[in-house]
Amino acid sequence: MLSATPGNALLAICSERQQLNSNSLPLTISQALSLGSSSDAAKCQLAFLDYHAHTLSRYSDFGVSIVKSLRKDCDGLGRALKTCMADMRCESTNWAARPGSARRGACTLLPRSLTRAGRSCSARLSSTPSCTSMTSRCLKNTLPKCQAPPPPPLPPPSPRPPPPPSPPPSPPSPSPPRPTPVAPTELSRFGAATSSILSGVTVPATYAVYWSSGTVPAVKNASAPAGSRERFGNTTEQAISILERMSTLLAEAGLTLADATYLRVFLVADPHLNNTVDYQGWFNAYALYFSKPGSVKTARSTMAVTSLVNADWLIEIELWAAYPTKGAVAPDVVSAGGPDSLLRLGSATSSILSGVSVPTGHAYYHSSGTVPAAKNASAPRGSRERYGNTTEQAISVLTRIQALLREQGLGMQDAVYVRCYLVADPFLNGTVDFAGWNVAYAQFFNIPGSTRVARSTLAVAGLVDAEWLVEIELVAVYPERQPLVYVPTGTPGVPSDLVRYGANGTGNILSGVTVPADRAVYWSSGTVPPTANASAPVGSRERLGNTTVQALGILRRLAELSNETGLSLADAVFMRVYLTPDPFLNNTVDYQGWFNAYAQVMSLPGLTPKVARSTMGVPTLVNRDWLIEIELVSLYPKEAGPAAGHRRHQLL
Numbered sequence: 120m121l122s123a124t125p126g127n128a129l130l131a132i133c134s135e136r137q138q139l140n141s142n143s144l145p146l147t148i149s150q151a152l153s154l155g156s157s158s159d160a161a162k163c164q165l166a167f168l169d170y171h172a173h174t175l176s177r178y179s180d181f182g183v184s185i186v187k188s189l190r191k192d193c194d195g196l197g198r199a200l201k202t203c204m205a206d207m208r209c210e211s212t213n214w215a216a217r218p219g220s221a222r223r224g225a226c227t228l229l230p231r232s233l234t235r236a237g238r239s240c241s242a243r244l245s246s247t248p249s250c251t252s253m254t255s256r257c258l259k260n261t262l263p264k265c266q267a268p269p270p271p272p273l274p275p276p277s278p279r280p281p282p283p284p285s286p287p288p289s290p291p292s293p294s295p296p297r298p299t300p301v302a303p304t305e306l307s308r309f310g311a312a313t314s315s316i317l318s319g320v321t322v323p324a325t326y327a328v329y330w331s332s333g334t335v336p337a338v339k340n341a342s343a344p345a346g347s348r349e350r351f352g353n354t355t356e357q358a359i360s361i362l363e364r365m366s367t368l369l370a371e372a373g374l375t376l377a378d379a380t381y382l383r384v385f386l387v388a389d390p391h392l393n394n395t396v397d398y399q400g401w402f403n404a405y406a407l408y409f410s411k412p413g414s415v416k417t418a419r420s421t422m423a424v425t426s427l428v429n430a431d432w433l434i435e436i437e438l439w440a441a442y443p444t445k446g447a448v449a450p451d452v453v454s455a456g457g458p459d460s461l462l463r464l465g466s467a468t469s470s471i472l473s474g475v476s477v478p479t480g481h482a483y484y485h486s487s488g489t490v491p492a493a494k495n496a497s498a499p500r501g502s503r504e505r506y507g508n509t510t511e512q513a514i515s516v517l518t519r520i521q522a523l524l525r526e527q528g529l530g531m532q533d534a535v536y537v538r539c540y541l542v543a544d545p546f547l548n549g550t551v552d553f554a555g556w557n558v559a560y561a562q563f564f565n566i567p568g569s570t571r572v573a574r575s576t577l578a579v580a581g582l583v584d585a586e587w588l589v590e591i592e593l594v595a596v597y598p599e600r601q602p603l604v605y606v607p608t609g610t611p612g613v614p615s616d617l618v619r620y621g622a623n624g625t626g627n628i629l630s631g632v633t634v635p636a637d638r639a640v641y642w643s644s645g646t647v648p649p650t651a652n653a654s655a656p657v658g659s660r661e662r663l664g665n666t667t668v669q670a671l672g673i674l675r676r677l678a679e680l681s682n683e684t685g686l687s688l689a690d691a692v693f694m695r696v697y698l699t700p701d702p703f704l705n706n707t708v709d710y711q712g713w714f715n716a717y718a719q720v721m722s723l724p725g726l727t728p729k730v731a732r733s734t735m736g737v738p739t740l741v742n743r744d745w746l747i748e749i750e751l752v753s754l755y756p757k758e759a760g761p762a763a764g765h766r767r768h769q770l771l
Contacts, residue, residue, distance in 0.1 A: 300528030302482045302597040306380070306441050308416060309526070310487075315402075315410050316419040318523055319486040320380045324479065324597075324636065325445040325604045327614050329372050330693055330752075331438040331631040333385070333733025335427065336360040345431060348391050354400030354433045361436050362408050368630050371620060373612065374440050376408055377415050381439035381485055383592075384421040385735050388580070389433055396423040398583050401434060420488025420592055422540050423581035425700070426736035428710050437695075437733055438631075439485075444612030446604040447637035457639025457755030461535070461596060463571060464684065465644075470557075470565050471574040473680050474643040475535045476755075479636070480600040484527055486593045488540070490582065491515040505586060509544060509552035512589040513559030520593050521563070529595050531563055532570045536594040536642055540579045543738070544588055551578040553741050556589065575645030575750055577697050578739045594642075603637050617692070617754060619728060627714075627722045628732040632692045639755040641684055645697070645748045647740065648672040658744060660703055666712030666746045673749050674720045686753050688720065688727050693752040696734040701746055708736040713747060 303321045310317035322328060336357035343349035351357055362376070369375055386401060388394040401421065409416055427435050458478045465473035477483075491512035498504035506512055517531075524530055541556055543549045556576060564571060582590050606613050618633040634640070648669035655661035663669055678688050698713060700706040713734065722729045740748050 298528070299599055300533070300597055302599045302601055304445075304601075308380075308418075309523070310416065315406065315416065316487055317416050318418070318489075319484055319527075320418045321482060321484050321527065322380060322441050323445065323482045324601050325447070327442040327447070327633060327635045328380075329369070329374055329378075329438075329440040329442070329631055329633050330731055331365060331368060331436075332628055332731040333435045333437050333695075333735070334361050334364055334368070334630075335429070335432050335435050337364060346390075351431045351433070353391070354386065354389060354397035355404045357432065357434050358401050358404030358436070359407065361434065362404065365436070365438050368620065369438075369440060372440075372618070372631065372633055373614075374442065378440040378443060379409075379415065379417050379438055380441050381437075382417050382419045383437040383488075383733075384419065385424045385427065385435045385733075386421065387424060387427055387433050396581055397433070418485055418487040420540075420590065421583055422488070422579040422590060424735045425580050425738050426708055428734055435733065435735060442612050442614065442633075444606075444610065445636070446606035446610065446613050447635050448606065448608050448610070448613060448615040458684075460600075461598075462684070463535075464680070465571070470561070470571065471644055472571050473573070473646075474641055474684070475573045476639060476641045476684055477535065477596055478600065478639045479603060482597040482601070484524070484529060484533075484595040484597070486520055486523055486591075486595075488590045488592050489516050489520050489523075490584070490587050490590050492519065501586065503546055506588070508546070509541065509555030509588045510558045512587065513539070513556050513591070514562065516589055516591045517559060517563050520591065524593075524595060527595075529597070532568075533595040533598060534564075534570065534572050534593055535596050536592075537564075537572050537574045538592040538645075539574070539576045540582065540590045541576065542579060542582055542588045551739060552588070573642055573644040575697075575748065576741055577645070577737050577748065580738055616757075619692070619731075622729055627718065627729060629729045630731070632731045634692070634754060637757065641681070641686055641690075641751075641753040641755070643677060643680060643749075643751040643753075645750050646673050646676055646680070647742070647745050647748050649676060663744050663746070665703070666698065666701060666709035667716045669745065669747050670713050670716030670749070671719065673747060674716065677749065677751050678720075681751075681753060686755065688753075690753040690756065691721070691727070691730050691751055692754055694721075694730050694732045695750040696732065697737045697740065697748045698734065699737055699739055699743075699746050709746070710734065710736075 303323050304325070306323060306326060307321040308317050309319045309321070336351050337360045338350060339352045339356060339360070340349045352360070366376055369378065382405075384401060386396050386398065388396050389400075398421065405419075408414060427433075458476050460478060461481065462476040463472050464475065465471065491506055492515050493505060494507040494511060494515070495504045507515070521531055524533065537560075539556060539560075541551050541553065543551050544555075553576065560574075563569065582588075608615055614633045614635050616635060617638060619629050620632065621628070621630040648663055649672045650662060651664045651668060651672065652661045664672070674688070677691075681687050681690065696713060698708045698710065701709050701712075721727045740746075
């Protein structure tokens with residue numbers, strides 16, 4: 120067993136954060152552990168370096184790990200690292216493999232170059248600007264200002280009588296089991312009467328639902344030049360255009376805007392308004408449809424993104440709706456497809472799921488995009504004290520969501536999906552604090568007794584309040600599985616089967632999709648590209664490839680994940696795609712590269728149908744080398760067992 124030394128403590132943390140089991144640890148760490156003469160500093164450095172060789176992201180909360188490991192032994196370094204390294208997320212070091220590595224994943228890595236964050240940390244500590252050298256010097260107790268003052272001498276012990284024997288501890292009283300939440304039988308909308316949007320909405324298991332694609336504005340004046348205000352109009356005009364188009368699309372599905380339950384809104388800075396995002400223009404349009412007498416409120420998320428597919432579009436909207444009549448048309452077979460119980464899928468060592476399968480009969484709760492409460496309302500606007508940093512804001516948001524769930528008799532253990540939007544922190548040189556979000560997430564979902572969720576995390580250009588750094592959407596499932604209510608074919612308001620709207624049109628995506636109540640659903644996490652060439656330097660084109668290569672890698676991975684659940688990409692109904700600017704293409708978003716990959720895999724006659732889809736540009740993803748991230752939603756077919764085997768195939 121390892122001794123409780125700083126190096127070994129850090130080594131254990133490294134190993135845990137690698138999300139690798141012990142028999143898959145790379146050779147460098149295994150050798151370090153087996154060498155009794157190896158110093159703790161060497162082991163610590165090897166663990167640190169190897170961590171970065173195997174993690175998919177250069178952005179981690181590794182600085183926080185070092186702080187936790189070394190604070191007892193080196194309090195001075197702990198304070199300094201907490202100040203400047205916790206926000207570096209070890210972005211400061213680019214890595215290159217040492218020539219002659221014996222095998223992939225076993226190479227020893229060396230720091231190659233350092234960024235401003237590393238130099239800042241170096242200046243603060245007056246030492247060599249390398250995380251590993253700082254760790255080593257701290258362990259050797261040679262880093263300036265690192266030595267803790269010697270403790271005062273202890274007074275001689277005074278003789279004391281032996282303490283009386285303590286009574287045996289009483290057995291702990293078992294905690295009462297949580298009462299099973301009562302699943303709703305009617306669609307419910309929750310929120311303050313004075314708010315223009317809902318805090319959340321519950322959709323019972325017996326209701327069919329409709330999901331639209333990300334819908335964009337129609338051309339206002341086709342003869343006006345591209346880029347002019349006259350061509351598409353301002354944000355309000357474009358939003359009205361979209362909501363009118365959605366009214367038409369809903370009518371095709373037998374619905375109206377009164378059946379809408381959720382809106383997700385992506386806004387782009389308006390070049391005619393000094394490149395500011397016109398949130399108020401969107402609110403004005405929303406009020407015309409959802410804040411008038413007789414209208415319904417919806418749950419809603421609103422955020423700014425870097426760009427949309429057409430540079431003239433200022434807004435894109437997704438809409439979810441529920442059919443007003445409960446029930447499902449009786450199936451042709453005795454049992455419906457899909458799992459018999461909720462499945463949380465993914466590696467046992469990962470902090471998030473690869474996806475989740477929700478069987479029929481479960482009601483859903485969808486929270487609105489929830490934002491942080493003010494930490495100190497009396498603090499001046501724009502100050503750190505007013506809302507706090509990313510971790511504090513994320514904890515505030517998750518605490519608020521937890522309270523919303525409790526109102527429904529639910530808890531965080533019922534959550535199945537979390538989507539987190541992050542904004543660059545002006546107090547961290549305009550960087551996005553992904554590590555700060557992970558720290559908050561771990562306090563709710565990585566603790567004993569908690570459940571893991573499918574998750575997407577992405578940076579957006581802004582939120583409605585410029586001081587908000589975090590907005591979170593959460594989907595929860597009622598644990599009680601209800602029997603389906605079957606109605607005759609042709610019952611008004613009850614679709615008989617999955618409907619893909621626009622499937623026969625000339626476009627390559629759907630306008631929307633109807634999901635009957637008797638279809639189980641698979642939700643993937645935001646899925647990111649695999650490494651194409653692990654030996655290529657970080658930041659090089661060869662390491663992950665361009666947008667097309669990365670997109671194909673993700674679609675292959677989604678096909679594999681689908682097959683693991685008994686599905687294929689032929690069962691996909693919805694994709695949400697986030698793209699980041701490509702530094703090798705003058706920092707432009709390669710929408711066409713994504714479309715090329717999509718065309719190779721999806722919308723193939725006889726193989727993969729069209730899906731509803733949203734596509735938008737975002738400033739960055741967790742790893743700056745990732746150019747694309749994709750979420751996927753699929754439906755289990757009605758037929759079950761061998762009868763469904765003829766339609767299973769391996770794509771890619």
